Amino acid sequence: MQIAMVGLGRMGANMVRRLQLAGHECVAYDVNKAAVETMEKEGARGARTPKEVVDALKAPRHIWLMVPAAFVADTIAAFEPLLSPGDTLIDGGNSWYRDDVDRAAPLAAKGINYVDVGTSGGVFGLERGYCLMVGGPDESVKELAPIFDALAPGVEAAARTPGRTGKPTTEERGWLHCGPSGAGHFVKMVHNGIEYGLMAAYAEGLNVLAKANIGSESRAQDAETAPLTHPEYYRYDIDLAAVTEVWRRGSVVSSWLLDLTAQALQADPELAEYQGRVSDSGEGRWTIHAAVDEGVPVPTLAASLWDRFYSRDRGDVAHKVLSAMRAGFGGHSEVHDKAKGEK
Amino acid sequence: MQIAMVGLGRMGANMVRRLQLAGHECVAYDVNKAAVETMEKEGARGARTPKEVVDALKAPRHIWLMVPAAFVADTIAAFEPLLSPGDTLIDGGNSWYRDDVDRAAPLAAKGINYVDVGTSGGVFGLERGYCLMVGGPDESVKELAPIFDALAPGVEAAARTPGRTGKPTTEERGWLHCGPSGAGHFVKMVHNGIEYGLMAAYAEGLNVLAKANIGSESRAQDAETAPLTHPEYYRYDIDLAAVTEVWRRGSVVSSWLLDLTAQALQADPELAEYQGRVSDSGEGRWTIHAAVDEGVPVPTLAASLWDRFYSRDRGDVAHKVLSAMRAGFGGHSEVHDKAKGEK
Amino acid sequence: MQIAMVGLGRMGANMVRRLQLAGHECVAYDVNKAAVETMEKEGARGARTPKEVVDALKAPRHIWLMVPAAFVADTIAAFEPLLSPGDTLIDGGNSWYRDDVDRAAPLAAKGINYVDVGTSGGVFGLERGYCLMVGGPDESVKELAPIFDALAPGVEAAARTPGRTGKPTTEERGWLHCGPSGAGHFVKMVHNGIEYGLMAAYAEGLNVLAKANIGSESRAQDAETAPLTHPEYYRYDIDLAAVTEVWRRGSVVSSWLLDLTAQALQADPELAEYQGRVSDSGEGRWTIHAAVDEGVPVPTLAASLWDRFYSRDRGDVAHKVLSAMRAGFGGHSEVHDKAKGEK
């Protein structure tokens, strides 16, 4: 079928490619003209303006937005006046699910359908397919089923779960209609919240392995530092690249994230190109907001978010307060780090 | 080669089977006679006493212990007097790595080798192979390489990591010599610590999904309860079995643990057979001990351990203290749960 | 000066009393007629309707709302049509600070001032005075200074902080103008977030003391349970009431919350009247929301909130998922609690 892709970054461009491989007809648009030209060379029909996008499509139109969350509102505002009743806007980016709820109602009042799609798969999606979590009205989702099936990995991407037989359901093919407006991004939000937790679990464990040789380091004994009671038990020099590799086969912790970690450590055992300042881009935060509102304990998911904040020195004031308190009640001086500038 | 397996539970019995499939000759021993008979029927040579085990093996002997951590010391004590210099004891269970360090030295003084092996794979190991993390002296590990290769999954169990070419290393075949005595169990300990964190991440996220319909529940408004500011954003009825299934293909959170979760939810969407009292069996705790000693922050791994403690009502006294404090400063009464018995 | 108190619950009634002791003239109103009568008997001028409240006051009027957060909006809506430019509404309850921001603007457009006051002190406030955190326009706050001074504890309630000399500032007298609309409730929100963390710190520590005798309990050894390596170090029978009492004098952890805890344990060493279901009433949650938005790590404040959720069994689905996973990969059966009903 015919569909327009608005936003031709990493994700959008690869989705166009995957859709075209499946025989769908794509109109490609981006504010970056070069990105449009690239897609044109690969067989898509390029568009230079929202109007060109809309004109290039037969009604009922399907327009897939694949832009950063911060630009979705403006993009919808640009397209909405050009659309007709029965047309459908799909937000495939990382929007907050609440925005979907808020956006769907006024669009519905004008007869425009709105579908929210949480998309996982990252830079590997072109090849592996995308996992799609969909929210919105039944009719619109049904209309888009061929698109979702083209983007999704397909049932053969994993062994079938025991007990599941017969014609594979959509969730087995790689996409799921999760509920009404916002449900797709809600499930994607929690998916990413889980992703943060999984990543942190690996990262913390590898850090414990990385410092398993602390018993071989000489340390001065003073009243400011916790002594290591049994240095003889901390004299291991563990090869992180080898460990992550061995865990890939037969272990309980094998996963795609582990595969990527093994790959990164194989390429650069010291990960020297990284400073360890870890960004976070919305869903991890929103998962915590949702858990707080629902009254659900999410200590590991939250810890993985705080961990990223710490990595960017956002604990700074708290740490100064702690040192000030210690000086106050115990006369403890800070053990300064020369690199940060001795006072 | 010839090897004895001591302990024929879930894990030990399957390891005998996998070793025999690879052509190794197994002597099988357990305090439970029925377990020995089962193995005899499957072609192993049964033994009724430690002495029979030792007599059945040609020197240098290799005896693999696969018993609960609490019984390893006694088992070693039973075998040690019967062994000769050059013989090797392998602890393949879930011992604390410090016990390996403590046990290896006196055995080495008598010329007996001691190898510690952390084993992952659970009930699926017979078919998938076991991921083996090995500690101990180089010579002993080299001697046991054929055994490790038979138990491990083999390189074909996963796609090779980009950048790894040529003859597969042992870690690519599924086993790794991690370092001197205790290193195998140290790495396995951290592996399980990570496993706790991964499991908790999925579990917490699914709980957020499970309660996404809280906005549809009616709640009385009082001064004791946090109001839900925006109930309209919490009206989703999410199908956990479908969600875990869709995440299995193409998503960043796909993993073997997710496969198992999808399978459990497919079989019983309410997980009605579980009370939610989650055991912990050592390694998760030891990982926290190690992180504390090393000065490594492990907030997600620790949170997943506390979570299990909470599941078994181990927060009880703390919670009573909190309610008493609230009564003290605010005159707040507890909102009692009728099921626990109104006072 | 003249002021009306709307809401005569625990807090409002005591505030009327404290204001009258300081010579202020109070109009008292509540939907509960009996509460109004009680205040009338104590010398306040009772009012039966919002209109009676407004009529009883000379312009410019000052009306202090002391009602649960969930009822503030309706209460403002009831009073607003009756007010004149120059009148002031004060929300002294536990509103979300964002509501203050949203409410202040439309009221300001009508010339009505809005002041938000976070109030700490609980049931002891009548005697100890209330700690007041104030937000709103400078002029309105200045007008209310005599009221704040009457409600606040006064400088003599604590030793002056070294370095503070001369005429005591308002913060030394016990109230602070924290900033524009919402700032008072923002600071109060964080105050309560801290309170949650402090309470949890004591409660967790007391739980560690309460279980210090675990080495004296006999436990079966099995593969499902983490063994206690050194029971000989856990044979203490600690008297919690005595410990909290001894910490009250000279220790670093002395505080008002500790005083209350010692008092509760003195009255009932087993805290037998509590089930340990701990409520939370808004500010703890909002503090986490704010920290997430600001990108500030708040692991202890968040942990204390999750802890309350756990106390009310809100981890239920997560725990079932964990048990299901353990059964899946390890064949582990749950160790059921008979009290919850063996399956």
Add this chain to the structure above:
Amino acid sequence: MQIAMVGLGRMGANMVRRLQLAGHECVAYDVNKAAVETMEKEGARGARTPKEVVDALKAPRHIWLMVPAAFVADTIAAFEPLLSPGDTLIDGGNSWYRDDVDRAAPLAAKGINYVDVGTSGGVFGLERGYCLMVGGPDESVKELAPIFDALAPGVEAAARTPGRTGKPTTEERGWLHCGPSGAGHFVKMVHNGIEYGLMAAYAEGLNVLAKANIGSESRAQDAETAPLTHPEYYRYDIDLAAVTEVWRRGSVVSSWLLDLTAQALQADPELAEYQGRVSDSGEGRWTIHAAVDEGVPVPTLAASLWDRFYSRDRGDVAHKVLSAMRAGFGGHSEVHDKAKGEK
């Protein structure tokens, strides 16, 4: 009575002073001769060697060790051969309670009593008195009661807890016999674990206040950074010194730690002299070890320990792993901090 003080640092010297003020006769010893001379000038009897200490005391001798935990074993070893049956060694430092258990037994076999005393009060103890948590045999503790009473703050240091009447118990006077050997340091350990949690609660809350103006900062919108949905709610410029001061009177969070924080912020509102590298000196770690062994959830206490580890960049490897994973699955580049050196 007569007592020797071994270790004349911050704590030991002040304890000598407080004991002498109460009329006790002190022998003062330290490896630092200057410290001994200072005490001599203040009226203590100086000693230059362990032997001089022992010779200066009449049997049965009481020798109080006030040295860093790392030096206690050697100090006991130096004194033990010089002592006679009936003499008593007191460890008043911050030893691990398990060392007490291990040390008491062999000393008891020689008739030497061993008493462990956890001491809180810091640099203010001379004036405020010390809170003392005592472990050891009844007889020895009874013998030392006059010493404990002299060091402790005394009942008048706080209002009596309602319900406590008659002659004040020792815990009301400021010292408590907590149980057999190790019990004193066990309770002190948990005391410090709580202290870590309390400190972190204040520090985190103040950090949330410190960053309440984030909505006024301009931020570029990109796909790597979580957008701030509602900047209009984060435009407060909060005065931390004033806030901590106002909380000192009448609020639920008032405490001695808050007093110290208010004082530090009053002296230096930016806490510019601190880098925020927070040390930890044993008890916080041991509390987590104990909680893990006991199976008690201590999420806030643990979070406060991880926080200190983070403050000293001990999360480094984990953070690099996270950035490497993000690059792996999403092609995300790190947003580098120029201060750390752009790559």
